[in-house]
Amino acid sequence: MAAPVSVEARLAYVLQHFRLAYDNVSAVSIGYAATQPAIEIKDGAGDFFRQDQPYPPAPNWREWQGTDVPFFFDAAPEASLIEIKPGRATINADIISAAFYLLSGWQEFYSDGRDRHGRFPYAASVQKQHGFVALPVVNYYFDVLKTAIEHVTGQAVLPRYWAEKAPFAAFISHDIDNLRSAWKAPAKAALQQRQPAKFGQLLWRHLTEADAWDNLENVAAAMAPYGAKSTFFILPAHQPGVDGTPNADYE
Structure with missing residues (x-):
């Protein structure tokens, strides 16, 4: 049986990774409707993270910054991705649950698919199934959240850099x-x-x-x-x- 992962745990996990990617993130409340945050995320995961299913429903593809991006746990596919009001923002796709799913390796843990060495195979992945292996999906989710934070706080959120302002690093x-x-x-x-x-x-x-x-x-x-x-x-x-x-x- 799966060990249930609470909304709070998923939120903390994803925001920790978000702050590793961006610098000078202003304090702002981010969460689901029950907490009445300044940035509200529409809950689209339901009971998924209380079960041991490896795969969520197929993602809904939305355009973001000129790129078609798959959004898992999209709570309101007919609504705009972001709704903005003075001092508030609503993100209508559950990017927190979607980012948690991909970052945590949930599919690898709960899938029965294994190769001869006991490893989770690419052929069994949602990346293969839905055709986005070359797309940095979580980075796009983070960019959506960054946009909402910048609107609510009025302050730019800048990416973190490596030494000497390098935009990336490589482990060879x-x-x-x-x-x-x-x-x-x-x-x-x-x-x-x-x-x-x-x-x-x-x-x-x-x-x-x-x-x-x-x-x-x-x-x-x-x-x-x-x-x-x-x-x-x-x-x-x-x-x-x-x-x-x-x-x-x-x-």
Whole structure:
């Protein structure tokens, strides 16, 4: 059974992430109708977060800033996305519940879909189902909320930046599954094509030279001129796992 996630918990979780994305956010009440906030979010989730269903109803697509965006838990699809009055704003799609659903990985936790490694597969995701894998949906939800906050407070809400005003940062990593196997595919092809000379050449190169994939120092050197460092994830075993999953081809 699902552990119920209250309205208050969802709201706190999403607003915490919102404040990680934006700087100098003025204090303003944000919530659902029962609390009579300055920025009211229409409740569209109902009992969804008291259950263990992995997928909500299909999203309603709305245009925001020239882009079609899927809004889950859209409480009033016929109404304007934002209704503005002096000192108040109403957001008619439940962007808090929708952002919580996507940020928390709810579908990954409650879906039975798993690949051979026990991981939640992309093919089972709402991103795949509704075709928005390349769209930063939660960022658009946050932009809707930012617009409402700016109206109510009369103050600009600015995005947070990384060092030296960089708009984004990258974590560069490498999964080192194989270091010694670059030669295998062309060698197999040579055998299938009955090219023994080419096969022998590839085998000799494998026995006497470093494999093309054995290039970790080259990778690190390629990053150095940019002042960047890579994180390398090394497999700790080269024997197959108990479920037959292949591990490293190196010790």
